[in-house]
Amino acid sequence: MQYFTNHKWVQFIALVAIFFVLVMAIDPTSGSNLWRLQENIFWHLPNILNDGLKYLINDFWVVNVYDIELDLTEKSTIIKEFTHSISGAVLFCINLIRELLLGGVKTVVTFTSWDFVSDNEWARIPALPWTAVASGAFLLGHYLGGRKLSMLAGTSIIYIAVFGQWTPAMQTLSFVLVAVPLSVFIGLVMGIFAYKSKVFESILTPLLNVAQSMPHFSYLIPVVVFFGIGDHAGAISTVIFATPPMIRLTILGLKKVSPEVLEAGLMSGCNPRQLMFKVLIPTARHDILIGVNQVIMQCLAMAVIASFIGAKGLGYNLLVSLNMLNIGAALELGVSIVLIAIVLDKLSLAWANKQTNYFANLPFHLHYKYSLAFIGILIATSVLAYSASVFFPDKPNYLYIISKAQGLTTQSFWDTIVDWIITNTYQSVQSFNFFMTASILMPIKAAYLSMPVAATLFLVAGIGYLVGGLRSAIVVTMFIGFIALTPWWDRALITAYMVTFSVVTSVIIGCSVGVLCSRNPRATKVILLVCDTFQTFPSFVYLIPVIMLFGVSDLSVLIAVIVYATIPATRYTVEGLRNVPQPLQEAASMSGLNQIQRLLHVELPLAFPHIMLGINQTVIFSLFMVIIGAFIGTDDLGQLIMQSLSKANGMGQGILLGLCVAFIGLAVDHLIHTWSNQRKKALGIA
Amino acid sequence: MSTPSQPVIKCESVYKIFGEHADKVLKKSDGKVDTASLLEAGCIIGVNNASFDVNKGEMLVIMGLSGSGKSTLLRCISRLIETTAGNIFIDGEDLLGMNEKQLIDIRRNKMGMVFQSFALLPHKTVLENIALPLQVKGISTKDSMARAMDMVNLVELTGYENTFPRQLSGGQQQRVGIARSLAVEPEIWFLDEPFSALDPLIRKEMQDEFMRLQNVLHKTILFVTHDFDEAIRLADRIAIMKDGVIEQIDTPANIILNPATEYIAKFTRGVRRERVLSCQSIMEKHDASIDLSDITVAKDAVIDTIAEHVLSEQKPVAVVDEQGEIVGVLNKASIIQIMFGKTHQHLANNIPANNTAENQA
Ligand SMILES: Nc1ncnc2c1ncn2[C@@H]1O[C@H](COP(=O)(O)OP(=O)(O)OP(=O)(O)O)[C@@H](O)[C@H]1O
Ligand SMILES: [Mg+2]
Helix, strand or coil, X not given: CHHHHHCHHHHHHHHHHHHHHHHHHCCHHHCCCCCCCCCCHHHHXXXXXXXXXXXXXXXXXXEEEEECCCCEEEEEEHHHHHHHHHHHHHHHHHHHHHHHHHCECHHHHHHCCHHHHHHCCCCCECCCCHHHHHHHHHHHHHHHHHHHHHHHHHHHHHHHHHCCCHHHHHXXXXXXXXXXXXXXXXXHHHHHHHHHCHHHHHHHHHHHHHHHHCCHHHHHHHHHHHHCCCHHHHHHHHHHHHHHHHHHHHHHHHHHCCHHHHHHHHHCCCCHHHHHHHHHHHHCHHHHHHHHHHHHHHHHHHXXXXXXXXXXXXXXXXXXXXXXXXXXXXXXXXXXXXXXXHHHHHHHHHHHHCCCCXXXXXXXXXXXXHHHHHHHHHHHHHHHHHHHHHHCCCCCCCCCCCCCCCCCCCHHHHHHHHHHHHHHHHHHHHHXXXXXXXXXXXXXXXXXXXXXXXXXXXXXXXXXXXXXXXXXXXXXXXXXXXXXXXXXXXXXXXXXXXXXXXXXXXXXXXXHHHHHHCCCHHHHHHHHHHHHHHHHCCHHHHHHHHHHHHCCCHHHHHHHHHHHHHHHHHHHHHHHHHCCCHHHHHHHHHCCCCHHHXXXXXXXXXXXXXHHHHHHHHHHHHHHHHHHHHHCCCCCHHHHHHHHHHCCCCHHHHHHHHHHHHHHHHHHHHHHHHHHHHHHHHHCCC | CCCCCCCCEEXXXXXXXXXXXXXXXXXXXXXXXXXXXXXXXXXXXXXXXXXXXXXXXXXXXXXXXXXXXXXXHHHHHCCCCCCCEEEEEXXXXXXXXXXXXXXXXXXXXXXXXXXXXXXXXXXXXXXXXXXXXXXXXXXXXXXXXXXXXXHHHHXXXXXXXXXXXXXXXXHXXXXXXXXXXXXXXXXXXXXECCCCCCCHHHHHHHHHHHHHHHHHHCCEEEEEECCHHHHHHHXXXXXXXXXXXXXXXXXXXXXXXXXXXXXXXXXXXXXXXXXXXXXXXXXECXXXXXXXXCCEEECCCEHHHHHHHHHHCCCCEEEECCCCCEEEEECHHHHHHHHHCCCHHHHHHHCCCCCCCCCCC
16 A cells, blocks of 8 residues: 555556546446536537627627718727727738738728729839849848848748749738737737736736647637638737737746846836836847747748638638649748748847947948948839830739749649659558558547546546646646537547647657757757757648648648657757756766666656656647648547638637637646656756 | 035944735834844844944945845845835935935936846847946937946956957956946945855956956945955955844954954954954054164054064064154064964953954944
């Protein structure tokens, strides 16, 4: 008995044994509550939610609004007006940037009227020639980060132009250029408030937790209901999705500022505002910049997903190409998105790192040389483009814009490759596919689906208790219990099966690669760089090559998930091993441990808490990607979320489904964090 | 404004008490501080009834072991933390009664502080770090940068102005910290263990640098350290703290010669007294009848530097002040006593009542 209470693993085995006994004992055919919870009040929750929100939008706080154009007073509600004005503002910003890049009349219309615009030919913003934008990118890159950045930014823009993706790319860019600053601003403001007010922080934290584990799709549904569809809705859902990490990292960064730096600021005579903006934020810069970087990545990832609700641009084209299985086109679009992501990321970093030279006493033309150069180039390229259109009036004007039809394309090349792959590897891929599906995936899926509610909850509660005592047991049981109460238990089990399979695989691959690479400093550097690069790819992009190679199946979703989720596992393993304190490693070597013993007995145990955090990320990444996989066709929670997106009354269902996914993530997150913190404390590295 | 007689810093029964229940306990006793009941309630007494003055141009070194409340006292006087009870006056003005605006004002113009961990802003260059106090005052970028550049030259970091703190050695970083604290030309200079994070050689160098600056600038200084040698090297007066109480506040010589408590005696035991004390502190009364040697020594001379000469003389040696007037005589016996003698008591008895400073602790 003593042995039992002292050894967690014995308890764990007992727990699993009881779980299996319960699984055997509960009869699926009986239709009892132990097997699956029967219909209950929770099943009506989606409708209740729908009605509540409808009331909020249509009947709550009715106000009279005077419409200038129609010259009459209408009834509206405060929420409608509120969302309306936000939509208007966001749309205006997007259109303004878009028309600066692509030309158009909507901005002018905002200030005048459609009649005015149709009467006056000149009343429009002219498009910039792509050559001007590309030179602008060269200049900006050079200004912010020198030669290398200049080349990167400039050639990326040229690539986009030459491949005939100018219009969608600039649409995406305009969308991102609105969403990113907005997210950063809101995140920063909320972060600062949370830092200043304990109460606000304690309200915000649980919301952030849920928000960060809700899948992308579930953000779309309420946004559609409140803001309609279109570019602005896409931007708003993107902002909602991208802001939480920014808030998180702002709070984290501000809290990390050492008290002495804060005191130094105070003693320098800063007032509270100066203390925040001249001392705290600059000092917390590192974390805040990571936040900005995350925002950019999230925005580009969302750029694809937001096209489901009408955001135009590369993402929309990518979806269409994927839908038509036009792999070549999808690949080119994917590359453009990745390029935009990388360029924006690098530019923003360089901007933040830019130093001012206080003693440069330059004459006017040198001081403003970049601005002057840009104006010069703008005029030159415009004149060139214009004269080209005068001299060759009926030829396409390559100096102005290269349309899709005239652009270079490697589509046929990729299509040939895909064809080749399909014809030549069809047999082996098919048999691999068949083998995996029939002998591995299907049995696992079936096993998961045979888990009774009661047994699962028992198992979850038991694990919670073993890891973090009564509190953890209650927390995780509540998370999973919520899912059990909804009608979607089976779907959740399918999600769980896909996530488990991919997490296990990812962790095995990621940790092995991480351990191997950490043996050698060069390899460490390389692998971290690889992880960095792959992390910049919007999640949707991962689907392209797998569809290309494996076609549309459960297996290809899983492969995409595994590729995507292996990144954090690898990165955290490398980081964890690298950060094992040097003295300990030396002590271990001096005690006569060989390489392998040192790894097994010293480094891995010490790095393990950090690696666990990586695994935690792996779980969250997989969860998100599995849900995105619904796009290819799965039959889990994600599929239902996709469906509710197009259903008339899908909002309530969509939100609740999103919560279910979030709760799976939160339960795992809670367990891993609790455990990892305990280990860290025990090892004295907290 | 400060008159010559008015102390720059004046503390009256300053208390700082940490702990959740401090307020409650204080309320119960009508704001009077009752140490016993506070300790019972689980409070930590950071500073316990500190009263002292610091005069213009004086350097008071606060020392004591880790956790004795030195930093806490300093933070009370700079009002980085709120004092629990007592009064603090800066140039006669009530510091604790000041509102936010006055406080910012006094910090912008009168106070400068140097921190143990340097507390530089990591993402600003040396120049930007130094210019921070000037910029928050609203001085134009051009002027503040020019002034910051002067400070860079003052602390001899010329050529490093555009580097980042992480690219500098510890000593150089602390020079930046010093330059920043001096940028607004404060009257009062707080230094909280400024050299503790540096290794011994650099520390010595920085102390010399600090003395050089002080000889030029003549600031009123509160200097915290737990290194007794440092205290003796630098201080006009030393305050020794233990568990929040100032055990003794006096000149270095008096602290060594007349330790107020057993604790302080223990503190000073390892000190090489001949290196610390000046002739003045061990000389005897001049008696015109005594035959004096030909050489004289200055009253400020440290014994270590003149011992050899005095010991090689047959007769006692005259001690003279700046004007050359004889103010006392040095016997060989007292020098031998200082250099090789064992106990303080014995020594103290031998010392004539020439020292006028009284124990204030
Ligand atoms: N914010 C605080 N809350 C509670 N107790 C504190 C706080 N700050 C300091 N103390 C306590 O007050 C006492 C004095 O601390 P202080 O930092 O002044 O010591 P110190 O003499 O500066 O030591 P060191 O040489 O280590 O810097 C210590 O017991 C410390 O634990
Ligand atoms: Mg201290």
